[in-house]
Amino acid sequence: MSEAIIEVNQLTKQFKSNRAVYNADFKISKGEIFGLIGKNGAGKSTLLKMIGGLIHPSKGEIHLFDHTVKGNHTYFERMGLLIENPGFFPNYSAYKNLELIAISYGLKNRKKHIFELLELVGLDKLNKSKVKNYSMGMKQRLGIAAALLGSPDVLILDEPINGLDPQGISEIRKLILKLNIAGMTILISSHILEELSKVATKYAIIHEGEILEIISTEELLLQCEERVELEVDEANIIIPLLENDLNINNYKVLTNQMIHIYDTHVENKQIINVLVENKMAVHSITKYKQSLEQYFLQRTGREGESFD
Numbered sequence: 001m002s003e004a005i006i007e008v009n010q011l012t013k014q015f016k017s018n019r020a021v022y023n024a025d026f027k028i029s030k031g032e033i034f035g036l037i038g039k040n041g042a043g044k045s046t047l048l049k050m051i052g053g054l055i056h057p058s059k060g061e062i063h064l065f066d067h068t069v070k071g072n073h074t075y076f077e078r079m080g081l082l083i084e085n086p087g088f089f090p091n092y093s094a095y096k097n098l099e100l101i102a103i104s105y106g107l108k109n110r111k112k113h114i115f116e117l118l119e120l121v122g123l124d125k126l127n128k129s130k131v132k133n134y135s136m137g138m139k140q141r142l143g144i145a146a147a148l149l150g151s152p153d154v155l156i157l158d159e160p161i162n163g164l165d166p167q168g169i170s171e172i173r174k175l176i177l178k179l180n181i182a183g184m185t186i187l188i189s190s191h192i193l194e195e196l197s198k199v200a201t202k203y204a205i206i207h208e209g210e211i212l213e214i215i216s217t218e219e220l221l222l223q224c225e226e227r228v229e230l231e232v233d234e235a236n237i238i239i240p241l242l243e244n245d246l247n248i249n250n251y252k253v254l255t256n257q258m259i260h261i262y263d264t265h266v267e268n269k270q271i272i273n274v275l276v277e278n279k280m281a282v283h284s285i286t287k288y289k290q291s292l293e294q295y296f297l298q299r300t301g302r303e304g305e306s307f308d
């Protein structure tokens with residue numbers, strides 16, 4: 001079993017009459033890229049702020065690195081945060097901005113560390129331009145460098161691709177994957193499942209403050225994979241026919257009445273013919289295909305709606 005380095009139990013945040021997060025329960029293992037997916041106002045930032053130690057939960061527990069962390073800053077210090085816009089001094093260079101944060105952290109060997117981080121995030125370490133002249137993507141990468149200054153074990157990124165152009169998005173994505181390959185555990189939020197699916201290894205779907213589902217990338221892709229859903233009387237009698245007569249090997253028996261067939265080389269008509277020839281009843285046969293976006297909207301009960 002992989003080691004859970006973040007665990008939340010019954011985590012809840014109530015802002016007066018507004019329940020932003022309710023009874024969140026999940027674990028994040030070391031080395032995972034855990035994607036928190038939810039629409040605007042779903043409660044993503046509030047959840048990330050609690051895990052990052054920026055706000056106190058109204059109820060519930062946070063365990064970081066196997067310790068309960070009620071107000072214990074030692075463990076929150078091992079989290080690097082990029083939540084909302086990082087407050088940089090617009091008239092200072094990237095280096096100067098990072099240096100000021102490093103000084104406030106009391107870091108030694110600052111210059112070397114800052115140069116390494118700027119290089120890691122793809123910013124020119126000798127560039128003296130003022131941050132106010134940076135593109136959105138450059139500012140976000142500088143934000144990630146700032147989050148990495150304290151050499152954290154976990155990086156928390158709240159909607160890091162919001163407002164970026166395709167190139168900016170691609171650069172952030174590459175950076176996330178590079179950091180993860182180097183061993184960083186990452187908790188990242190987005191309202192675009194398609195984008196999150198390019199980096200995340202596991203997802204939590206949050207809707208109106210509640211975690212609706214925790215799903216791995218493999219499960220998610222399987223859920224959305226093109227398939228034929230076949231409803232019959234007795235799957236165990238049908239299976240040998242599918243395998244032997246139609247050479248179907250990639251399938252999943254969900255119940256004794258429902259089979260999902262992932263082999264797309266066989267037409268529905270062929271399946272029906274074989275079953276009818278063998279006097280087997282077919283209650284329904286449906287081709288199924290759904291995009292990640294449709295899956296998310298279906299889970300959050302708003303199918304037919306678009307994101308933005």
Ligand SMILES: Nc1ncnc2c1ncn2[C@@H]1O[C@H](COP(=O)(O)OP(=O)(O)OP(=O)(O)O)[C@@H](O)[C@H]1O
Nearest residue numbers: 015018019020038039040041042043044045046047
């Ligand atoms: N400080 C606060 N005081 C009162 N209500 C708040 C506060 N912060 C967030 N909320 C409310 O909590 C709910 C969840 O907000 P949150 O910012 O966590 O959602 P989100 O999923 O991050 O959305 P977005 O992508 O729009 O930031 C919203 O209804 C929001 O208005």
